[in-house]
Each structure stands twice: as structure tokens, then as C-alpha cells.
Amino acid sequence: MVDQANQLREKMIGKKAEKPDRKSVKKTRVLAITSGKGGVGKSNFALNFGLSLVEQNKKVLIFDVDLGFANIDVLLGRTPRETIATMIEKDLAAQDIIEEGPNGLLFISGGNGFNDLFQMDDLKLQKFFRELAALQGEVDYIILDTGAGLSYENLRFILAADDVILVTTPEPTSITDAYSVVKMVHGKDPNVHMKLVVNQCTSIREGQQTADNFKQAAKQFLGKEIGALGSIPSDSHIPEAVKKQKPLLLAYPKSEAAVAIRQMTGEFLELRMPYKLGLKGFIMKILFK
DSSP, X not given: OOOHHHHHHHHHXXXXXXXXXXXXXXXXXXXXXXXXXXXXXXXXXXXXXXXXXXXXXXXXXXXXXXXXXXXXXXXXXXXXXXXXXXXXXXXXXXXXXXXXOXXXXXXXXXXXXXXXXGGSOHHHHHHHHHHHHTTTTTOSEEEEEEEESOOHHHHHHHHHSSEEEEEEOSSHHHHHHHHHHHHHHHHHOTTOEEEEEEEEESSHHHHHHHHHHHHHHHXXXXXXXXXXXXXXXXXXXXHHHHHHTSOHXXXXXXXXXXXXXXXXXXXXHHSOOOOOSHHHHXXXXXXXO
16 A cells, blocks of 8 residues: 555646646745743654644645754654755655654655755755745645754744744753743744743642743843743653654554643634734745845
């Protein structure tokens, strides 16, 4: 049986050259998930949030752009056949490096050489993103699992995305670093849509208080409105799922953290945020800003 990733490749390769009817083309949103520092559970959240969207009948592709530290494949216990690194080396099409994860979740692994992406010459860089543009309308969401912090590459991905989810914990240095991300992004583009997720909370009250304080500081000092998707409790099932190299939502579907992620997914889908330029707009911003 041909898997979903192969079906996607065949569909893309076999497309006719005529211009599609705009009304019939599915819109693809690009969602960047980021954090101010490492160790806050960003990649784990990105993976399980993506799976939760799949449970809501959304087609999702996770694009691991944590430059030099790609780990979505590790969390899934998968060894990808191809990665961004080998795509560049072998001059492959984007469809050739799509892998299929559990429940039809699609993902692209960065690979160890992905940190060279923005050092490529302009022609190779444009070719890479032209290949990526072919995914427009093939999935509902592309989730970018970015690196932590304020690197040049991370900032480009964040500023180009339709929406941004910022993951922090109640720990003071995590909050400070997350605030630095908001300050930098807001200074570059005050219109970026940002939502906050507070991870590793000891209680619902701690998560709510952390989110409220963060939102108040962003509003008072930056004039930036930030919504909160919710909080995720500290849950011993999370490290157990990591050890098993199986997503939390599949390993422990009834755990407190899994329930919290599903609740946030429902709230996210109810936001009905205005559609911007989607994948092609994302690529235009990456290449020409």
C-alpha cells in the first residue's frame, strides 16, 4: 500500500501545468513554534500539537528547522531516508524528503547539514523555496519547529510565518528569554500574531498567573497584545514518552498533559484568525525581506 507521503509525491509530480481555480485550492497556514531558550519542551509541544491537529482532521506537515539540532525524527523514533541536508546535497525535490509519521502526520527533518541553508548561494536558496512552494494547498498547516533563541535564521522564520506560538515555562530565565523574543519580533514587525503556551506548570494557577504576568508586561512595556493558548502541567508521562520515542498523545493519550494539549488545539482552531498569504507569502518574505 502506498503511504500518504508517496501519494503526496505522486500527486505533486503528476500535476497538470494549467493554473488551478483559486476557489478550489486549499489554503495552507504556516505556524512557527519557538522559545526563548532550550529545554522548555518546544519540540515536544510542536510534535504533539501537530498530532492533535491531525485528530481534528487537519493535514499537517512538521518542518524541523531547528538548525543543527533537528530532533523531531528522534522524538518519533524514526530515521528519515532523506533530510533538508541531503536534499541540498542531491538536488532533490521537496516531495522527495517528506516522511510519514504516526496517524498520517507528515514531517521533514532538517538533518545535520541544515545549518548551511541560509549560506547557500541565491540560486540554490530560491530553488529550495520554490520546491517548498509546491506544498501550497496540499496540507492545512505547516508547523515550523524553530530553534530556541534569537538567531538570524529563527527570526526570519518567525517573521515570515502566519502565526507564532511562543513556549515558555514559569522559570524566571525562561520567561526573561521569551520576553526578549517578543521584544525583538515586535520591533521588527508589530503585526506578528503571537500566542503564549506555558509548559511544565506545577498547577493551573501557576500557569494562569505566569501567562497573565507575561501578557501584562508585553502590553505595558511594548504595547503588544499577546494571547495565551493555555498551560501544560508537569507530567511524568512526558519524559516516559520521550524515552519510548513515541508522541505523548499516542503513548499516554489520557495523561494530564495530553488533555491540556488537546484543549489548546481546540481553542486554537476556534480563533478563526484572518488568513494572510500562507505558504507562498511565507516564502516571499523569507526570500525577499
